Amino acid sequence: MKLTLEFGGGLELLCDSVKIHHVSVEPQDGEQKLTMKHLLSWVRTNLIKERPEMFMKGDSVRPGVLVLVNDCDWELSGQLDTSLEDKDVVVFISTLHGG
Template structure:
C-alpha cells in the first residue's frame, strides 16, 4: 500500500498524513480501528500504526532451508539454500515442521511434489535435519522451529 501514493509535484506529504491515509484504508470507520480514540476520531498515533504495519514482519520467523541429493531440482529456483520468512500458522506464534512442509509444497516446489512429500510428511528416503539433528529426535512433524533454525532436506535415494 505504501507505493500506491504519488505526491503532487512540489508537494511532500507529512508522515502523519500518509499514516492517516493508510489507517483509513485498513479501518474504513473510526469505530473499526483499535488505534483511534473515540474523543479524537481523526487523530492517528503514528507509532501504533507503524507497529501495526510491522507486526507481520516482526512476527515472521527467519529460517534457512537447505536441499540436497537432487531435491533442489524440484524447487522453483534450483538453488540449494533458501532463506525464508514464515508466519506462525497458529495463535501461539510457533512454526512446526508440518506447517513448514505445507509452506515448502505451496511456495518452493515447482514440479513433482510427490518426489518430496507423501501425505503431510516427507517421503521415505528423505533425511530431515533440524540444526544438524535428526528431526525424529526433535519431534517429527510436531517439532517446533525457532528463529534462525537451519532445516536440511537430503534425498538418500539416487540412481547409480
C-alpha cells in the first residue's frame, strides 16, 4: 500500500529533516486493513531516527501532535482505528514548540 507521509512543525527533524516521505506499508500479518495504529509503529521503527518520545507516547502520537488523514482531522476517523487506503496522505504536525 503506497502512502504519502508528511512531517511538520519540527517533527521532520526526527526523520533526517525530510518533510515528505513516499512509503509502502503493508497491513500487519493476518490483518486485512492497515490501521493508523500499525502505521504509527511502522513509522517509529522505520522513519524516526532520533528522540521517538517527541513523536509518540504509549502507542499513540504524543498529545499536541496534530494528525490529518487526507486533510481530515484523525479525531473524526477514529484516531488509532482509522483504516488507511492506497494513496492516502497522512500529515503529522507537532504543536509543541513556540511560535
